[in-house]
Amino acid sequence: MAWTNEDVSRQLAEIAALLRLRGEDPFKVRAYERAAGVIAATPVDLAELSPEEIARLKGIGRSSARRIDEYRRTGRIDMLERLRADVPAGVAELARVPGLGPKTARLLHAELGLSGLDDLRAALEQGRLRGLAGLGEKTEQNLRRALERMGAKDDDRVPAADALPVAEELCARLAALPAAGRVAYAGSLRRLRETVGDIDLLVASDQPAPVMAALRDDSLTVRVLAAGEKKTSVLTVRGLQADLRVVEPAAWGAALVYFTGSKAHNVRVRERAVRRGLTLNEYGLFDRVTGGRVAGRTEEEVYAALGMAFVPAPMREDAGEVQAAADGVLPDVVTAADVLGDLHGHTDWSGDGKASMQDMLGAARRRGDRYWAVTDHAENLVMNGLSRERMVAQRGAIERLRGGLSGLTVLHGAELNIGADGELDYDREFLLGFDFCVASVHTLMHRPREEQTRRIVAAMEHPAVNVIGHPVGRIIGRRPGYDIDVEVIVEAAARTGTALEVNASPRRLDLSGRMVRRAVEAGATVAISCDAHSLGDLGNRVYGVATAQRGWARAADVLNCRDVDGLRDFVAAKR
């Protein structure tokens, strides 16, 4: 039976959702939600913990511990089974409609016998909602539109990579307004979750009205969903909702904390504020007695006034960061400034590279990189790979370029292909002639877990392999990736002195933040790599850094935060 943190977390979250639909005590609902969050965020595999250790996790009380233990022993939770039997599936489906909550879903089921979206659609057509208490014409209209929107999309979340360009464009347009001060996108996009449900925009300004109007009238806006004095919501192109808040500059930091979330992080921080006689909202941190504003202008100021270390946005997931920041033990995570170079990049020597070696290296140097590894595809990748002869020729070409690239050390490497049993391109002697090698899976992506894990571990055993590229092979929103045993992979990485890549492409983010956290806890090293195929890809590093931050990685955990000598030591240690 599957027995992972994710499984258990899903069970608890479903209990919470069903309790909410039943209209139970909201605090009980929240308790189960929190328990689900705690389990999901626990970096240690639940299967390795005793029931006593699980019960000691903060947020897991007697009830949740009992349910978890029941699930471990029997594979089911009686309470959940009973809730499922008790709450009609149709009610849960109705509550998925935006704007339609538990109360209305229950009402529609009880009064009209509606069960699911098709029923709701039919009832709207027949005008059967008329006369129900609290449901007027506008509500009907809103429900119709919500149903239309749901029908047009199969999922209400989109890959962050799809939302980033829209968010950045909207920020640029708002920033150009005379009334606008600072402008930022916040929410799950700023935390760089893999997928996002909407775009949260924040503007500092003393004149909210023209800023709100600009978003309503923007060419990217399809429809206005809500428009108040302090908040505007619109539907943008691509079906993405954008929420805009405008606050006075003195509240910028508090608003950014509030709007960045996560919700669970905010609740945790606000509870801390209350215990200290303060109250935190989007307008600032206030003294509960005098009402005076204690902090609010910057995020740093808000956290400091709460006696906490600053928490980088990607870490704000209520995964233990609030307590750690309060106790002064929050790890000093890697920042973009710590990263000194890139260890995985392509040029037009490979079939899929879009820019010349000279252009790529020149751009890297201008960005301030101290080193850059040219790692074009190796020969076994038939479409794009370089033969042994071409590799030798490329090495010569790098020699000739070196004079014009003062300050940038160029490493000659390759992106090797991991074969069915972990075998690699070329031969051992030739491989050891490279400065640095990445090895990645490009074929046979559907092998069973054990086999897939074994071949990657076999590649890690090779003395010439320094990094495993995109270890999971997923494309967010498109394909799930290879089935691997993450625990075995991170252990092998630590043991063999092989780094695991954090591929910075927002379409990949691979390793994920969660896996990064497991890797660094196991003592493995990670490498933040752009895997650039074009000049534009060089700008992706920030997303790799954010993902490493989500995984609580310090600069010391990141291979390309070392200087060239440190890098060469890492390579030499394996040979």
Added chain:
DNA sequence: GCCGTTTTCGGCCCGACTGTTTTCAGTCG
């Protein structure tokens, strides 16, 4: 249901917007 440098009981984060209400409930984030 969870938790305790106020507490083993009595609290539990905070605010915006809409619609249908003559003062607030529902929903959302």
